[in-house]
Amino acid sequence: MPNEKIFVTRPFLPPLEEFLPHLEKIWSSGKLTNGGPYHKEFELALAEHLGVPHVCLFTNATIALVTALQALRINGEVITTPYSFVATAHSLLWNGIKPVFVDIDPHTLNLDASKIEAAITPQTTAILPVHCYGHPCDVERIQKIADIYNLKVIYDAAHAFGVESKNGSILNYGDLSILSFHATKVLNTFEGGAIICPDLKTKERIDYLKNFGFANETTVVATGINGKMSEFNAALGLLQLKHIDFAMQRRAEIDQRYRSGLSDLPGVKCLQGHQETKANYSYFPILINNEYGLSRDDLYAYLASKNIHARRYFYPLISDFPMYRSLPSAERKNLPVARSASLRILCLPIYPDLEDTEVDEIITLIKGAAHSAHA
Ligand code: T4K
Numbered sequence: 001m002p003n004e005k006i007f008v009t010r011p012f013l014p015p016l017e018e019f020l021p022h023l024e025k026i027w028s029s030g031k032l033t034n035g036g037p038y039h040k041e042f043e044l045a046l047a048e049h050l051g052v053p054h055v056c057l058f059t060n061a062t063i064a065l066v067t068a069l070q071a072l073r074i075n076g077e078v079i080t081t082p083y084s085f086v087a088t089a090h091s092l093l094w095n096g097i098k099p100v101f102v103d104i105d106p107h108t109l110n111l112d113a114s115k116i117e118a119a120i121t122p123q124t125t126a127i128l129p130v131h132c133y134g135h136p137c138d139v140e141r142i143q144k145i146a147d148i149y150n151l152k153v154i155y156d157a158a159h160a161f162g163v164e165s166k167n168g169s170i171l172n173y174g175d176l177s178i179l180s181f182h183a184t185k186v187l188n189t190f191e192g193g194a195i196i197c198p199d200l201k202t203k204e205r206i207d208y209l210k211n212f213g214f215a216n217e218t219t220v221v222a223t224g225i226n227g228k229m230s231e232f233n234a235a236l237g238l239l240q241l242k243h244i245d246f247a248m249q250r251r252a253e254i255d256q257r258y259r260s261g262l263s264d265l266p267g268v269k270c271l272q273g274h275q276e277t278k279a280n281y282s283y284f285p286i287l288i289n290n291e292y293g294l295s296r297d298d299l300y301a302y303l304a305s306k307n308i309h310a311r312r313y314f315y316p317l318i319s320d321f322p323m324y325r326s327l328p329s330a331e332r333k334n335l336p337v338a339r340s341a342s343l344r345i346l347c348l349p350i351y352p353d354l355e356d357t358e359v360d361e362i363i364t365l366i367k368g369a370a371h372s373a374h375a
Contacts (some may be wrong), residue, residue, distance in 0.1 A: 001306045001365075006358060008311040010351045011183040012247045014239045022235040031231060034211070038234035045241055050162065051169045052196045054203040057229035057237075058210060061158045061180030061193035065091035067227055068176045068195050069126075071206045072152050076123035081111045082319035082330070083338040084130040088156045089318045092128065100124070101319045101329040104338045108132070108274060109285075109345075112337070113141040117149075119329065126152040131160040131170060132314075133283040133347075134186075135273035139165070139173040146174075154178070157196070161186045162248065164278035171196040181233070186247065186282045187240050189233040250352040251281035254359055258284055258348060261363035265370060267292025283313065284350040287341065293373030296344050302369050308362055310349065315342040 026032065033039075039057055046055045058064040069078075069091060078092050082101040092099045102119045105112040111129040127146060129137045137155070146153045153174035157163075161179055163170045171177040181192030197203050205222075208215050213224030229237075259270050271285040288296040296312070303310050317338055319330035332339060348362060 002308070002358060002361060005307045005309060006349050006354070006362070007309045008313075008347055008349050009184045010353055011188050012240070012243065012352045014236075014243050019236065019239055022239065023232075026231050026235060033228055033230040035228070036231045036234070038231045038238060039229060042229075042234040042237045042241075045238055046194065049241055049244075050171060050196070051164075052171050054197045054200065056195045056197060056203055056206045056210065057234060058193040058195065058227045059229055059233075060182065060191050061156075061178050062087040062091060063210070063225060063227040064178045064193040064195050065154075065156060066094045067206060067209045067225065068154050068178055069095045069097065070209055070222070071195075071197075071202065072126070072154065072175060074126045074152060074154070076125045077121060078126045078128050079111075079116055079119050079124060080128040081130050081132070081338070082317040082324075082335055083109055083132065083314050083341060084156065084318060085158070085314065086318050086321060087158075088128065088130055089324060093323060098123070099324065099327065099329070101324075101327070101335060101338075103335045104132075104341065105138070106337050106341070107272075108135050108137070109271065109338075109341050110135065110137040111142070113138040113145065116142070116145050120145075120149055120151075124149065124151060126154060128154050128156060130156040130158070131163065133271065133273075133285055134159040134161070134163050134276075134280045135271070136160070136163060136165050136170045136275040138275075139170065143173065158182075158185070158193075159282045160280065161282070162244070162278065162280045163276050165275045166277055170276070172198075176202075181237060186251070186280050187237070187244055189229070189237040189240065192229055192233045192237060247352045248280060251350060252279070253356075254350050254354055255279075255281045255284060257356060257359045258350075258363065261360065262286065262366065265292075265367055267370065268366065281350060284348045285313070286346050286348060287344045288346060289344065293370050296346055299366065299369060300346055303362070303365060306365055308349065308365065311347045312342075312345060313347045315345065317342050
């Protein structure tokens with residue numbers, strides 16, 4: 001058992017001495033926010049790194065989601081997944097939009113594209129899927145449905161930094177995609193987020209919306225919000241980009257170590273992405289079945305008693321929270337796959353500083369608990 005607590009994640013931080021010159025620059029320039037030089041540079045560097053046309057930086061992904069819906073003037077009903085972080089659906093309620101929950105695919109745990117059409121009504125204006133754990137949604141099929149019914153698609157890509165499929169960045173699908181740079185994400189700026197958008201006209205509208213709606217010193221063109229990323233966060237993001245290949249490589253090694261360590265354990269299924277040609281290993285989710293011998297919650301509590309703090313992302317389902325549960329689409333019988341997954345999922349620790357010996361200890365504990373349960 002490790003002496004120190006091990007959490008589901010630990011933020012990657014570059015060496016402090018590499019960041020200090022940037023802080024000195026910010027201090028001496030006095031330019032702290034409102035579109036400073038680091039903000040501009042980080043937007044361009046991200047677009048190049050990710051292979052996307054335009055990036056609009058934000059203070060966090062939640063405000064970016066709220067703003068993306070406003071940028072495309074989405075209203076009425078939006079089809080989304082109940083199996084996500086609550087911010088996904090909250091962004092709809094903040095805009096006075098009714099979420100319509102559709103069940104998820106049992107293999108990817110993403111929105112089940114085959115169930116979307118049945119949920120479309122004359123009020124539906126958009127689809128808000130999530131690339132859960134960074135595993136791509138069925139983007140081609142979702143786009144076909146959107147084209148037929150004239151719907152917008154906004155991807156909550158909070159987990160999907162750097163993920164690519166056969167056609168390049170997964171962030172280029174849909175009308176807009178939203179990234180998170182929260183402390184717990186693959187690339188962090190402490191807090192932060194971005195909207196990926198296809199053209200300059202849309203970027204301009206989003207940039208107005210995140211700056212109170214100001215188009216210039218005296219003209220306000222929309223009821224905007226303050227969603228701007230500060231120079232501190234942008235400078236950190238630029239530096240983090242220099243280390244991202246190392247961070248991803250280390251995550252890949254940990255992912256592989258878990259997979260081979262747990263491969264022969266009955267009742268434990270390691271979730272696998274199906275469409276990515278480049279993964280980001282942002283989470284390591286396992287699904288616990290009866291064969292394992294202990295319930296997911298028993299394993300969660302057992303690991304916690306041994307200083308391993310795994311997380312049940314995503315339990316409870318969003319559709320079970322008080323502000324959602326009276327919606328017709330939140331009914332239990334509508335969401336059997338999501339419900340089953342939320343009761344069986346456990347995300348194991350994964351982050352670049354996690355040692356191989358620690359991964360091995362976690363594997364040994366998971367195997368040992370099953371062994372005792374069967375004894
Ligand atoms: N869409 C999706 C699909 C999302 O998953 C999220 C956020 C969003 C939208 C919204 O993105 P942002 O607006 O946040 O940019 C965490 C994060 O706060 C949240 O960003 C994330 N998803 C969600 C999945 O996880 P909590 O409540 O689990 O975080 P917390 O504080 O319990 O942190 C988890 C563990 O990480 C801690 O046990 C220890 C470690 N940690 C955390 C922080 C904040 C650190 O070591 N240092 C830290 O500074 O929500």
